Amino acid sequence: MAEKDKAASEKPLDKMTAKELREVAKEIPEITGVHGMNKAELLEAVKQAKGIADDIVKKSSRAVRDIKKQIKSLKQQRQAALEARDGKMATIYKRRISRLKKRSRRAA
Numbered sequence: 437m438a439e440k441d442k443a444a445s446e447k448p449l450d451k452m453t454a455k456e457l458r459e460v461a462k463e464i465p466e467i468t469g470v471h472g473m474n475k476a477e478l479l480e481a482v483k484q485a486k487g488i489a490d491d492i493v494k495k496s497s498r499a500v501r502d503i504k505k506q507i508k509s510l511k512q513q514r515q516a517a518l519e520a521r522d523g524k525m526a527t528i529y530k531r532r533i534s535r536l537k538k539r540s541r542r543a544a
Contacts, residue, residue, distance in 0.1 A: 449479055449488070457482060503540040507533055 449457070457478040461470045464485045473481065483489075514529035 449482060452479075454478060461485075499543045500540050503536050503543065507536045507540070510536070 447456070449460075452460070454475040457475060458470050458473075461467045461473075461478055461482050464482065466485050467481045470478070510529050510533050514526050514533065517523075517525040517529060
């Protein structure tokens with residue numbers, strides 16, 4: 437087990453798995469909510485805590501999450517409009533959903 441920890445510490449942060457990053461993040465007291473983070477969030481938090489400058493600016497996965505939440509909300513509104521037999525609003529919601537799906541694909 438000690439060999440595995442040693443190999444993980446020598447491995448670059450970008451190449452670590454989410455599980456390995458979680459173990460590294462648990463050892464840093466400034467980082468909280470480790471189990472609720474995905475790999476990108478863990479990587480960012482560990483780099484920030486260790487003072488490592490991130491050269492490459494990647495698109496945030498949070499943007500995709502937010503877009504998907506909006507899509508889910510609009511789907512519910514569209515369903516309500518369909519049940520109320522409001523075709524005009526259902527069409528408007530359908531178009532908005534379509535635009536958001538395109539935006540989420542670009543952001544990924």
